[in-house]
Amino acid sequence: MEFSLLELLVNHSGKIFSRVEILQQLWGFVPEMNTDTRVVDVHISRLRTKVESDPNDPEFIITARGSGYFFPRIIDPE
DSSP states (O other), X not given: OHHHHHHHXXXXXXXXXXXXXHXXXXXXXXXXXXXXXXXXXXXXXXXXXXXXXXXXXXSSSEEETTTEEEOOOOOOOO
């Protein structure tokens, strides 16, 4: 599940995904309550411990406060 989450964010770099959108995209689940979305935070946290040099100051999996999560836009070096 963590790989699928990373793949979603990287393939759409620069796009902010809300917790609800992530749940719908990866789990096919539409939450009924805001507390149902907390599972996304757990997966984000676990993923950050694996891919970030400092999970408390992430470079790759960024929180857009009040909106969701995103992977910074990948810029082609050409």
